[in-house]
Amino acid sequence: MPQDEPIGTTVADRSLQITTALSAEVVVLRERLDIVERLAAAHGLFGPGDVDAYVPEPGVAESLAAARRAFIERIFGTMRVQAPRR
Amino acid sequence: MTDMPHAMMLPPRSGDATREAYWGELQTFLEAEVRPGFRAHYRDVVAPALAADPGRTLDWRGIAAAMRRYGPNRAWYVARTEAQRQAFDASRVIVDGQVDALAERAAALGNGPATLEIDPALPFPDYVQQDAHNMTGGYEDHGQHHPLAAGATYDRALSIHRVAAMGPLVDDVGHSIAARLTQAFPDFAPRRILELGCTVGHTLLPFKAAFPDADVVGVDVSGPCLAFGAARASALETAVTFSQRNAEHTGYPDESVDLVFSRILLHETCEAATRAVFAECHRLLRPGGIMFHSDAPPFDELDPYDQSLRDWDIHFNAEPFMAGYYAMNLEEEFDRAGFRRDAMFRLYAPSLIVQRGYRAEQTRTRGGRYFLAGARK
Numbered sequence: 001m002p003q004d005e006p007i008g009t010t011v012a013d014r015s016l017q018i019t020t021a022l023s024a025e026v027v028v029l030r031e032r033l034d035i036v037e038r039l040a041a042a043h044g045l046f047g048p049g050d051v052d053a054y055v056p057e058p059g060v061a062e063s064l065a066a067a068r069r070a071f072i073e074r075i076f077g078t079m080r081v082q083a084p085r086r
Numbered sequence: 087m088t089d090m091p092h093a094m095m096l097p098p099r100s101g102d103a104t105r106e107a108y109w110g111e112l113q114t115f116l117e118a119e120v121r122p123g124f125r126a127h128y129r130d131v132v133a134p135a136l137a138a139d140p141g142r143t144l145d146w147r148g149i150a151a152a153m154r155r156y157g158p159n160r161a162w163y164v165a166r167t168e169a170q171r172q173a174f175d176a177s178r179v180i181v182d183g184q185v186d187a188l189a190e191r192a193a194a195l196g197n198g199p200a201t202l203e204i205d206p207a208l209p210f211p212d213y214v215q216q217d218a219h220n221m222t223g224g225y226e227d228h229g230q231h232h233p234l235a236a237g238a239t240y241d242r243a244l245s246i247h248r249v250a251a252m253g254p255l256v257d258d259v260g261h262s263i264a265a266r267l268t269q270a271f272p273d274f275a276p277r278r279i280l281e282l283g284c285t286v287g288h289t290l291l292p293f294k295a296a297f298p299d300a301d302v303v304g305v306d307v308s309g310p311c312l313a314f315g316a317a318r319a320s321a322l323e324t325a326v327t328f329s330q331r332n333a334e335h336t337g338y339p340d341e342s343v344d345l346v347f348s349r350i351l352l353h354e355t356c357e358a359a360t361r362a363v364f365a366e367c368h369r370l371l372r373p374g375g376i377m378f379h380s381d382a383p384p385f386d387e388l389d390p391y392d393q394s395l396r397d398w399d400i401h402f403n404a405e406p407f408m409a410g411y412y413a414m415n416l417e418e419e420f421d422r423a424g425f426r427r428d429a430m431f432r433l434y435a436p437s438l439i440v441q442r443g444y445r446a447e448q449t450r451t452r453g454g455r456y457f458l459a460g461a462r463k
Binding site: 023032035 | 160
């Protein structure tokens, strides 16, 4: 049973190691963005409110959606099952 | 942290600082806010099951084995281990990017009030774990051998990861214990003070503050930790000596020391070395001198569940001798080393930082206090 396996050896254990490690990178990225927005505001360029209120023009919206679709394909594409060979 | 606590710590790039702080905060969260909730499972499921099973006893090993099968605790072990390793690595990455600047500063501080005595020929004891408490490279920086980096990393790790625990100078332990000691022994005025396993001097410097007229010396087997510690102490304008010696046989003369102590050293050694240290303490002390050793409380101070918490450290945090050290009968060992039973003591030093308002749980000390055991010669 999974709980009998030595801690750290199961797929679930390894997934948790990876997600724990990844969590730091999310935090680092978010904080950097926060800093960029603060510096931009301090320099009179734009502020966090401008980012919150941003609505992409149609061309940009399509481009962003395409990037999201590509991300989903890269990250989750392997969830597809192969059609069985006859 | 905007201001560095001392000149041997340099500000990192903001992203690196975020990462370093985050790993400390996650460790604190796991220890202070997640793990305590598992005691209910022990109370309601594990303890009754062990009590009902005639083949098993309610000892810490049995409890730990049962608790490992509890899903949330298993997840805690995995996340806690990852966070510990990542925390030290985050600090080491910062230090690696700063080594030249740190070396320059150390050189500039070389004539500072602190003194450094390095002995490169001193053998590094094989009982010290290579990656003690999951710090890659360990105290002697095996694999990289930088003269300062291991010490600088250790200092950052304890200052940043435990800043709520022991202060940015990691000196709460030293100040708290010195205060408790002078309270317990008001007549005690040591002229020569020796710390065994001083690493970078976190606990050593407060003893110079408490006894400013004393000669204060710290010994350790790690060259990089001593070298960094001396530069750090000079930056903090503290006149202490860092000397590369093995605590089992320091080489200092008989009866030449008034206060000899260690802090979180002995659990990183082995049984033979611990006994040798106690004997060395007895040899070094003048009559009336005091020995103490501070660490987490031994098992005989804890209930079996609290003892079982050490299972993570022993098996996942490269602290295998904790199982042996915390099970030692300290008074029996002090007796074996020549100390009189009626002159032995156990004390708890209340954390001064906790008294100033920090949450005890965040400090990860036991109710905001430090354990020490010792004897007066």
